[in-house]
Amino acid sequence: MQHLRRRHLIAALAASFLATTPAAAETLYIEAGRLIDGVSNDVRTGQCITVADEHIKAVGPCGKAPDGARIVDWSGYTVLPGLIDLHTHLADLGQSADLAAPMKASPAETALVGARNARVTLETGFTSVRDVGTYRGLTDVTLRNAIDRGDVHGPRMWVAGAYLTIPKGGGELNGVVPNEELPADMRLGVAATPDEAAAKTAYLLDHGADFIKTIATGAVLAIGTEPGAPELTPEQLAAIVKVAHARGKKVTAHAHGAIGIRNAILAGVDSIEHASLADETTLQLAKKHGTWLAMDIYNGDYIEDIGTKEGWPEEYLRKNRETTDAQRAAFKRAVELGVNIGYATDAGVYPHGLNARQFRYMVKYGMTPMQAIRSATGCAAEEMGRGDVGAIEPGRYADIIAVKADPLADISALEKVDHVMKGGALVR
Numbered sequence: 001m002q003h004l005r006r007r008h009l010i011a012a013l014a015a016s017f018l019a020t021t022p023a024a025a026e027t028l029y030i031e032a033g034r035l036i037d038g039v040s041n042d043v044r045t046g047q048c049i050t051v052a053d054e055h056i057k058a059v060g061p062c063g064k065a066p067d068g069a070r071i072v073d074w075s076g077y078t079v080l081p082g083l084i085d086l087h088t089h090l091a092d093l094g095q096s097a098d099l100a101a102p103m104k105a106s107p108a109e110t111a112l113v114g115a116r117n118a119r120v121t122l123e124t125g126f127t128s129v130r131d132v133g134t135y136r137g138l139t140d141v142t143l144r145n146a147i148d149r150g151d152v153h154g155p156r157m158w159v160a161g162a163y164l165t166i167p168k169g170g171g172e173l174n175g176v177v178p179n180e181e182l183p184a185d186m187r188l189g190v191a192a193t194p195d196e197a198a199a200k201t202a203y204l205l206d207h208g209a210d211f212i213k214t215i216a217t218g219a220v221l222a223i224g225t226e227p228g229a230p231e232l233t234p235e236q237l238a239a240i241v242k243v244a245h246a247r248g249k250k251v252t253a254h255a256h257g258a259i260g261i262r263n264a265i266l267a268g269v270d271s272i273e274h275a276s277l278a279d280e281t282t283l284q285l286a287k288k289h290g291t292w293l294a295m296d297i298y299n300g301d302y303i304e305d306i307g308t309k310e311g312w313p314e315e316y317l318r319k320n321r322e323t324t325d326a327q328r329a330a331f332k333r334a335v336e337l338g339v340n341i342g343y344a345t346d347a348g349v350y351p352h353g354l355n356a357r358q359f360r361y362m363v364k365y366g367m368t369p370m371q372a373i374r375s376a377t378g379c380a381a382e383e384m385g386r387g388d389v390g391a392i393e394p395g396r397y398a399d400i401i402a403v404k405a406d407p408l409a410d411i412s413a414l415e416k417v418d419h420v421m422k423g424g425a426l427v428r
């Protein structure tokens with residue numbers, strides 16, 4: 001099957017482009033049928049992209065290709081920046097009815113499952129992800145490093161290391177064994193006091209985390225916690241933010257309920273995950289502080305459908321029902337208010353590789369197709385504080401995708417990306 005797909009692609013490209021992954025020195029000249037750059041609302045035609053040394057060197061009207069450049073004919077495609085998902089869990093087993101699964105799997109097995117998840121994610125057009133937590137602490141660091149070395153195919157990863165959570169909170173694997181008996185690497189981010197929270201933050205950053213993920217309220221998918229209830233205290237959140245920001249690292253907060261969201265924003269976090277029960281005042285506060293919202297408005301349908309069929313805990317299904325429609329309403333209002341929104345799906349709750357399904361929901365709940373695209377390209381890069389991805393412009397990594405159908409006419413076109421390039425190397 002792999003063999004057939006290879007042959008098909010080679011034929012489609014009318015060149016043995018895939019057989020030889022471009023060497024770093026090779027220059028590419030990509031002819032883009034329609035170009036969406038990820039940072040403007042323009043759709044340009046007749047544009048060519050020059051790529052060398054993994055980066056975009058030039059973008060402009062097509063003319064003579066640089067000497068020795070390999071031509072990539074994407075004149076029949078819409079060409080966009082590689083997509084970015086700001087809320088994934090690659091280095092984990094994925095949600096299932098077996099609550100003990102994350103504990104039964106060794107760190108090594110978890111990392112190898114993560115390698116598979118990373119490959120699938122990249123192949124579907126997501127060339128960067130922010131990975132917002134793993135039960136097996138630091139397996140995400142291992143996976144990111146393997147991808148960076150080129151040992152594993154996957155998106156660029158920005159990892160949290162572990163969940164910063166109160167004991168028995170939304171970031172713990174509750175309901176399997178007494179939490180005190182969980183393996184030590186499953187409790188790297190558990191903190192009962194502000195001092196502990198500060199120390200754990202420093203530990204995770206010392207061990208390779210790129211940013212910090214805090215759990216500011218209970219979670220839908222954690223036994224014994226309630227999405228509406230605050231968890232990490234304002235003092236704990238402030239202690240975490242102080243340590244992380246002093247090192248130039250960002251902090252994001254899982255928060256469903258309005259009080260927890262407010263606590264996190266006032267503590268100075270950079271972004272809020274979920275924001276399901278955000279009310280008008282909270283959304284206005286996010287707008288005022290420039291806090292980003294990462295709202296996973298697709299996966300509620302998946303949980304209801306598959307969770308019910310597979311027999312996930314009734315508590316999970318109940319909490320999912322209590323947050324899904326509310327979150328979509330809050331998203332719609334956030335779009336109206338012009339709050340910063342980055343593309344964030346919670347892949348891992350649903351199978352990796354379906355990340356693009358959420359685009360349809362974001363358009364249904366108020367975004368234009370271009371806004372939805374920018375949430376997963378230029379805006380997502382901005383939320384991550386990265387100027388090296390998320391746009392087709394000189395200086396950025398040559399992370400580029402091509403789709404035959406027009407995503408501005410039908411945003412679901414992004415669910416079937418035809419070609420994916422990461423750092424100038426063709427993935428598919």
Ligand SMILES: [Zn+2]
Pocket residue numbers: 087088089132346
């Ligand atoms: Zn998540």
